[in-house]
Amino acid sequence: MFExxxxxxxxxxASATDGAPRAARPDRLDGLTVGLLANTKRNAEAFLEAVGELLAGEHATAGVVRRTKASIVDPVPAATLAEMVELCDVVVIGVGDCGSCSASAVADGIAFEAAGVPAAVICSDAFRVTAEAMAGLRDSPGYEFALTPHPVAPLDADGVRERAVAVLPRLVGLLTGASAVPERAVAG
Amino acid sequence: MSAGTTTDDAVLLDHARAAAEHAYARGWTDGLPVVPVTASVLEEFLAATPRARDEVVARMPNLGREATVELVAVNAAMAGCRPEHLPVVLAAWDALMAQRVVTGGAWQSTSGPAPLIVVNGPVRTALGINSAGGVLGPGFRANATIARAVGLVVRNAFGVRPHELEQATQGVPGRFTLCIGENEEESPWEPLAVELGLPPGSDAVSALLLRTCEFIDNRHTDDPERLLWDIADTAARTGAAIGHRSSAGLVLGVEHAQHLAAAGFTKADVQQWLYDHAVRTRADLDRAGKDESGPDADPDEPVHLLPAPEQIPIVVAGARNAAMSMLVRPFGFTGWSRTAHPVQLR
Known part of the structure; x- marks a missing residue:
């Protein structure tokens, strides 16, 4: 009735699918170049910098490529995406800690996956729902990302590093495929 | 009325209620009932605008979603608009899309900003758009449904829904209910659309997004500077500042506007005065945790909180029955477009 x-x-x-591609994962991170794509939310760059240092120290990654998105809401610019795809083996994106930037970070992660580069997105737990909604919008329902407690902005340097240490195993799992991911999302 | 007619009526009304429930079940409403839209209703609406049905008038680039005239018409009809309201809804989207914050994530923002839609010109009278008593409140179909139509486009066409892509922490009272006419008949100054460059008598819409409205009740002074001090004090409240940056505009009551004009103030004078006096010291900001100048700054140094005189929009609206006004708080720091957008009538 009411057709x-x-x-x-x-x-x-009615048009959503679950067919977005996901990049193939390396077994280990040794010797790989890590892209750090930060947004302009307070502490985002510091958070990713700490993640880069920890990956180098604990997983022997080879180097980092740092880029910052000027807009918290818009998708990563095509030129930045292409450059990072060229230079990086894996990418860490964040920090999604607001209404639009959390969704935007997930959209960027999905864009890197589609371009063949494994991505790990960090969002604060207050914005999990909107991040998941963006994953659905980008044909990737169930897209996995890393959560850190909200808020991130008021943390001092030590607090940021503690967060990076805490989330590191999850990031490594997302980048190497060691974490459980839905079967349907693992396609090439 | 015969018993048979009563029964037929009751059946029809039951169907109307079921149709409303169907819209709820599909997630198409903002919490209030909507009007069911059929193909013939849609054609009635499209006949009221000269614009092509496939013209894209609203978009969210970050979501890859957009709304055509046709989709806006569907949501306007659902909101309770009359077909002749559609040209104003479309002009409202023209005005909103000229605001950088609108494509900058505002609909998803934790701030939950509310569009303020301002209508100028004879179309106000033709459509019954209230510009006088109770202008910010309920009771007028055109005001209520034009604003609601904007909100239904955000919800339905963009899919920005609360607790999903919409992340308002608390939201703003008046979100998707604020459409006002300017009280041009009692304003001492030129209409907003004329100030913004359109010819006198233009039917036009201007829009900005608001964080809130705050009342200024000042009916006991005949000194215009005292009135302006009262407004400036409200504008300089630290709670509305993010860091040292704030924003303000005025839905100025008729009595306040006439009082200021009689003392020789133009709108530009009022804007300049408020910019000059909406000031706090660094010590004031520091006390509220909002000074970003570092330990070497002079604590007595005055800080202008408002961005620029011309970024203080002033609209005259309401009844001439008490000397009160509403300070409004534009959302974001990328600036108001200062544009008025013509209503394209058939």
């Missing part, structure tokens, strides 16, 4: 009532969404709700 003649016009759908005010334009049909997007």
């Amino acid at each position: 003649s009532m016009i759908d005010p969404t334009g049909g997007w709700a």
Whole structure:
């Protein structure tokens, strides 16, 4: 009944799929170049910098490529994406700690996956739902990302490093495929 | 009325209620009932605008979603608009899309900002858009449904829904209910659309996003500078500042506007005065945890909280029955577009 009532969404709700590609994972991170894609939220760059140092110290990664997105809401610029895909073996993205940037970080992670580079996205736990909603919007329902407790912005340097230490195993798992991921999302 | 007619009526009304429930079940409503839209209703709306049905008028680039005239028309009809309201809804989207914050994540923001839609010109009278008593409140179909139509586009066409892609911490009272006419008939100054460059008599819409409204009740002074001090004190409240940056505009009551104009103030004078006096010292900001100048700064140094005089929008609206006004707080720091957008009538 009511089939003649016009759908005010334009049909997007019915068109979602789960077919977005996910990059193949390396077994280990030794010798790999790590991209750090930060947004402009307070402590995002410091957080990713700490992650880069920990990856080098504990997993023998080879170097880092740092880039910062000027816009917290827009997708990573195509030129930045292409450059990082060229230079990096894996990418860490964050920190999603606001209404639009959490979703944007997940969209960027999915864009790197589609370009063949494994990505690990960090969001604060307050924005898990919107990050998941963006994953659905980008045809990647169930896309996995790393959570850190909210808030991130007021942390001092030691607090940021503690967060990086805490989330590191999860990031390594996401980048190497060691964490459980939904079967349907593992396709090439 | 015969018993048979009563029964038919009751059946129809049961169907109407079921249709409303169907829209709820599909997630298409903002919490209030919506009007079911059929193909014939849609055509009625499209006949009210000269714009092509496939013209894209609203978009969210970061989500890859957009809304055509047709999709806006569907949501306007659902919101309770009349077909003749559609040109104003479309102009409201023209105005909103000119705001950098609108494509900068505002609909998803923790701030939960509310669009303020301001209508100028004879279209106010033609459509019954209230510009006088109770202008910010309920009771007027055009005001209520035009603003609601904007919100339904955000919800339905963009899929930005609370607890999902929409992450408002608390939201703003008046979100998707604020559409006002300027009280041009009682304003002492030129209409906003004329100030922004359109010819006198233009039907036009301006828009900005708000963090909140705060009242200024000042009916006991005949000194215009005392009134302005009262407004500036409200504008300089530290709670509204992010760091040392704040914003303010005015939905100025008719009595305040006439009082200031009679004392020789133009709108530009009022904007300049408020910019000059919406000031706090670094010590004030530091006390509230909002000084970003570092330990070497002079604690008595005055800091302008508002970005620039011309970034203080002033609209005259309301009844001439008490000397009160509303300070409004534009959202974000990328600036108001200072544009008025023509209403394209058939």
